[in-house]
Amino acid sequence: MIDGALIVAMLVAAMRTATPLIFAALGELIVEKAGCVNLGVEGMMLVGAVTGFAVGYTTGNFALAFAVGAIAGAVLSMIYGVLVLHLHVNQYAAGLALTIVGGGASAFWGQAWQGLNMRGMGPLEIPGLSALPTLGDLFSRLDAMVYLALLAAAAIAYVLTRTRLGLIIRAVGENHDSAHALGVSVIGVRYGAIAFGGAMAGIGGAYLSCVMTPLWIEGMTAGRGWIAVALVVFATWRPARLVLGAWLFGLVTIMQLHGQGFGLAVPSQILAMLPYLVTILVLVLISRDATRIRLNAPGSLGKPFQPTA
């Protein structure tokens, strides 16, 4: 009953489902490495999804759609930036506000696109890969953004650990007072990180509406932004683990599509709970080791920064 073709189909679906999570969570990872928790990922994804869809639907140009989605996410994230960095608002509250604004704005201005369909993105042909036995079938069905998400993860891991920029970001996140004393512009670095986080969430949202579904429905992220935030904790702030975590969620999510195929007599609504229940479960498993969280979490995470002079 379970044959190769089905497994390939499931893996393809799982990797596609994981892709928006990888983009959004990588963005949040950078924000948190710089010391801020932005709970507005859900709102930024929605804004990216609707603007990306509007552009993709109108022009048929995917690169443009992702660019616009990224810009929209970054613009929205600036509300969070001003609230947290200049007005010293509690980070959790500011992130929640962003989620509500993003949800409302995308639903309000997305009305004209509600329920419309667009032609999705075709797979990326990589010479050689698709000729491989069995696996070739998998590679020949993945689109460019799936690969780009993995490249982004690798690039972020490299930048964080091997470059001066990464060192500055981590310094700001570990101890903003020391970084400030060393002459680093804490506010400047955090603005950059927050904008990057917004752009990545926007791309994740645009992938959801332009490639994965491909259509726009208000509130279509259905908690993916929050799962992305949870993924960062789950990955203990490491890009490679983040990708693995996202694939795991991808697999769990598509179980609801294939569950009945395996002869599981479980109602679809119960299967649909799985990604959320798994998120809770992995959070519990990771968080129960408080030392591990403390050792890996950026030292200044969530703390307000008020330069003394």
Added chain:
Amino acid sequence: MPLRLVPRTRPSRLAQYGAPVLALVFTVAFGFVLFLSIGRDPWAALHAYFVAPISSAFGLSELLLTALPLALIGLGLAIGFRANVWNIGAEGQLLLGAIGGGAVALALWGEGVPGTFVLVCLTGALAGMAWAAIPAFLKTRFNANEILTSLMLIYVADHLLSWLVHGALRNPQGFGFPESRLFSPEALMPILWPGTRLHIGWLLLPVAAVAIWFMSRHTLAGYRLRVSGLSPNAAAYAGFSQPQSVWISFLLTGALAGLVGAMEVAGPVGQLLPEISPGYGFAAIIVAFLGRLSPLGVVLAAHLLALILIGGENVQLLGVPIAVAQLFQGVLLVAVLASDVLVRYRIVRIGQLETDEAAA
């Protein structure tokens, strides 16, 4: 002119009252520009949004009816936020209250037991409390972030409700529609204001507000909650346990949200449906902040948020998407948070600051 924020030694009293008003003015101004930008007469639209819905006795009763869930949940959330406990999942606790209360109403359907609605409300409160106990347990026992767990449980509750109204609790004579039977009359909340939908559950609002005010001001538990929010280190030094704050905050809010859920299905809704809340659990977060986490403030803020929800429905008649209500909520929350800076900080010119310091 370079400006700097200087922390105040004590919060400004004027700003405490002025800041929410300022935030409201900003939101209305945003609405004006928004309506103008989509080609509506802004004055007419603002009138339709904020004035017309409460220009009749029935409209006022609807405002009170909508403010009730927001105020009850907001009162609980404010206690938690003060203690730095972040229950974002009140919407899920509300849904469980609706499921629990609804299940009792359906179990006693047609039995004619007098006062069934009391049982419905009690079960709802217990169900909400039980749902809220999950993130509290995961937080205190496993250190799992309560924001994420309580939020994930909203989606789980939503699917649970959907499953039940599609299956076990579906109306057997309902032609397969995903909805329960209409509750029997004895399971419905008795009407308080004849000719409207306002039910006797409203009487709980002043009771809850005074009880929570009393608890937070005049009991040791309330004092502990406030201290653990203001200064976790001081609370720990005084031997106040953080797990206790988490439990009190979650169970209290869960009970209130569950009660709200039960009163919604036994009140204006009258049956179980896949969708029973227009986001009361989320709007209550704004209510708590707008009310500056004080019981009286929360009650006032709930009526304002209720107007935003009702007004959003009303301007649909002018062809404005209902999503405008969520947009207003978000803008209002941003404005509330931003204006709070005036309470905690003085804005001074840099030159001014040096003069002040020289004088001191």
